[in-house]
Amino acid sequence: MSKTIPVTGKVKYSITLDPGVWILDDRKIDLLTYFDEQQSQTDDLEEYTKAVASHFSREIQEGATYPPTLKTERKFEKQKMLTGTFGIPLKPFLENAEPLAEAGTLTIETLNGSVSYPLDKALTFILAFSYEGKPLTENGPVHILFNDGSNRLDPITDVRQFVLS
Template structure:
């Protein structure tokens, strides 16, 4: 099975995706939290500004010190990455490919056949790349899940490519 997924077709830039590195991506979404309603969307720029501001303020007031919980926080995050189920939004990758004006549909190519959705629906798509900390080797490399959870038990599997037409 190939772990590289191309985005081709009516796009300005053909892109290849490697889902094996998304576990380190800050945009990853814990799907267990997402479908339980516990997930909060975070703006990356806003989060960075908050963390930097808090760090700056603490250094001004207390001086430069490392927080005592930093080591345990890193260990907790590592444990979480190795045991949780993760996905990522597809829209950001489609936008990076810069769809051409004539592109109206996204074709999800799989080993079993193609699935077509309109480009307007791409905002409602999550790409699951990890299940309980493990890559999706048997029927992956990714599964396509709708954000409303309607196909959670029967996602689109064995994805080989994304094509805009």
Template sequence: MELIIPITGNVKHAITLDPTVWIFDDRRIDLDVFFTEEFVEKDEMEEYKEKMGKHWSREIMEGATYPPTIRSEKRYEKDKMLTSSFAVVLQPFLRNAVPSANATTFTLITKDNEKYTYPLAEAANILFKFSHEGKPLREDGPVHVLFKDGSNQDSPIRHVQAIQVD
């Protein structure tokens, strides 16, 4: 099974996606929380500014030393990465491929040559699930396609092999 997904077609830059590295991406979404009422979508820049502000305040108050809880915080994050299910939003990847001005749709192509076509504007509502309970989706992956509204949560599109922009 191929673990990379090419984005080709009516784009300025044909790019490839490697879902195996997304576990380290700060844009990843914890699916164990996403489809519950507890999830709050955050602006990446605002979240970064908030983190940096807290870090700056901590350094001013405590000096440049690390607090005694830093080890347990890192262990918690590591355990979470090894046991949770994660996804990323498709839109930033399509934006990086720079679709042509006349491009209007993209098509997800599966291993069995099934094709699912959506308007480019819908990319913001499509999640690529790349991890289930801390493990990559090797059997029926490399990604599962989920909709943000959760309508296909029990029956995602599987075996996605390519994305064609038209």
């Protein structure tokens, strides 16, 4: 089983996705809470600005040295990474491949056949890549979940390739 997934077809750039490195990606989402929380649309730039402002404010109040609570926070985050169940949105990867204007469908090729979806729906998919801190080796390397969670119990598995047409 290949651990990488190519994105090909009607794209400006054919790319390869490697789920093994996503655990370190800031865009990852906790799948244990994601579908249960109220979904809100956020702007990435707005989130980044808030994070920088918060960090700057903290440095002003507490100085540039790291307080003991920051060490505890880091330890908690590390533990969460080692035991968490995570996914990542498919949208940024498809945008990086730059679909051509005539691309309107995403075909997901799996071990058991293929499934096609309109590109606008595919932009909302979530790629589950980790379960309880371990990569998805069984039926992996990723499972595809719909943004609304309707297929949480029966995700698209055994993904081998994404083809835009």
